Amino acid sequence: MRFTNRVAIVTGAGGGIGKVTARLLAAQGAVVAVNDLDAAAAQATLDDILSDGGQALAIPGDAADEDFANQAVAEVMRIRDRIDILVNNAGISVVAPAEDFVAWDRVLRINLYSQFFWSKAVAKAAMIPAARGAIVNVASIAGLAAVPNQIGYVVSKHGVVGLTRSLAVEWGRHGIRVNCVCPGITATDLTTGPGGLDPERLRARVARVPLGRMGTAAEQAEAIAFLASDEASYLSGLILNNDGGQLALHSGVMM
Template sequence: MIPSHSSDPASVRFKGRVAVVTGAGGGIGRAAAFLLARQGAIVAVNDVNPVMAAAVVSEIEAAGGRALALAGDAADEAFAAEAVAEVMLAYGRIDVLVNNVGISVVAPAEDFVAWDRVVRTNLYSQFYWSKAVAKAAMIPVGRGAIVNVASIAGLAAVPNQIGYVVSKHGVIGLTRSLAVEWGRHGIRVNCVCPGITATDLTTGASGMAPDRLKARIARVPLGRMSEADEQAEAIAYLASEEASYVSGLIMNADGGQLALHSGVMT
């Protein structure tokens, strides 16, 4: 359970703001939705699983926040446009967009068959939501903050994850392109590149094998995985007015991993 807004001195950081978070049913997206709500935002929670989206909304509301569930496939362009229209109808504004949804399919490149699904989910979705939000809510008022979630796999290759690597590299390019194009509209576009983070993708039932996880953590200079809440803090900073002159930034939140070497070797 997240703490009540009234007891949190940071609860005014996003007061009066409306935020949309894709892929917010779990992991980093869920943590970001909770943090933005705790800091005063009304949060529209997207997830392909309606039960998970509703659960996050219920937890936010139970803690005194306001939220709206947007159940649907973030990689569906028509759904993205409809969801943005729903938020605008309900609240009349969208100040923050967090493009978080993402999937990974592990297979050697020569056997990889999930290209379209991975690239559409990880990359196309971010463009669809950015475009819809910018046109409906941000360009008309001349302001807004978009935070894309990539990965250190957007900056260095990871074996056996070609779809993930290519799509996350694309997110880096998307971030820079939109920051350049939409700066004239007062829209800031930035990107967080998480390193290994404790979510279902790493520590869950279908996550990494224990030996591989231990080896990955051993290559992090800080000596541990990050928590989803730590990634959420980076996202919230970039979305906030504290970063009012920050745009086009590709922020590593990886415990120093890429400073140590060029990438994940196994």
């Protein structure tokens, strides 16, 4: 199978794109370390993988806590003695006008800082010594354009794009590939669940997608898995828009 004998970490794997990605990597042979702030959600993903016949372990905790990231990586190394793939997926969105936005530190810490913390920890403990590895950062097309009333999200996702390119340039000499998937509007709890986009705004967003629909978590997971695989062995520093053509039509502001 595609990821036989590979060990992967997926942050934010308790639901949405992260959960589907963790299950896909496991279905294709990887041993997956499942991280989520919600321990019950991490356990549910772990149980799903095991029931599917895959291999996994749970590392629940705050992905935005650097000490925890270091400890979790050390635990995975203790158990499996290698980490081949890191998927930085943990993220949140807070909607508010810029002049009233108060969640700056929280949003940037979860969406951006966590990706650096986990990348650094995995690189130092596993990938640099092994002279190989694949890191896939999950950003958003909001990392390449702008969304009104989501300044923290937009800035953090732009940061992820910059982080991806910077690490790809710096760590290429160690055999580490670093790429980024920028999902467009995708059917997850973040968009369609409680606290997600209101129906009118959701319809307006979908209307701006040339393919005429939302993407699915499975479609995002397939893109992530491809970038993590040997099929993408010469791809590094790539920012992949998986958005149904939205940015090709609207390259500036996504209402």
